[in-house]
Amino acid sequence: MTADVPERPLIPQPPATVAALRQAVARITPSALPAFADQLDEAVDQARQEADFGPVWRFTTSWSIHVQIQRQPLVAARFRELEILAVESEDRDQRRAAVSELGRILDDACEAIGLGKR
Structure with a gap:
């Protein structure tokens, strides 16, 4: 690892909302935005089909973990x-x-x- 890599987080950990996570991903891993959008669409479609909030919760949890790691x-x-x-x-x-x-x-x-x- 190089000496020019900062040791402190690039951004604060955002709340686990779609909007806040999208904004965080756009700042720290913009190349992941297409995957974010695709997975969000899949989670919402699955949640609607199953009348279950679980897929959206799993989506926000997964991307919260992604942001937690990538912001450091x-x-x-x-x-x-x-x-x-x-x-x-x-x-x-x-x-x-x-x-x-x-x-x-x-x-x-x-x-x-x-x-x-x-």
């Missing part, structure tokens, strides 16, 4: 490194260690947004 440059950089290791490493122990650390990062993000551990 050092954590986001490490997360990307670990994703690559987990998929591309030929060393089984290295893959397992990467997946384990990814889990810890996700657990920390869940706790930070008030969900407790996964």
Whole structure:
């Protein structure tokens, strides 16, 4: 990781509303906006078909976790490194260690947004 990566969060963690999360994603990971829009459409359609709010809750929770990780440059950089290791490493122990650390990062993000551990 480079020395010019800030250690403090780029933005405050937004509330888990569609509008606030969309705004946060636009600021910190604008390339993810198409996926955000597609997943929102799917969640709303599924919620309407099932007459259940669960898909929208899962959507906002998932994107809250995304924002929690991505708003912290050092954590986001490490997360990307670990994703690559987990998929591309030929060393089984290295893959397992990467997946384990990814889990810890996700657990920390869940706790930070008030969900407790996964």
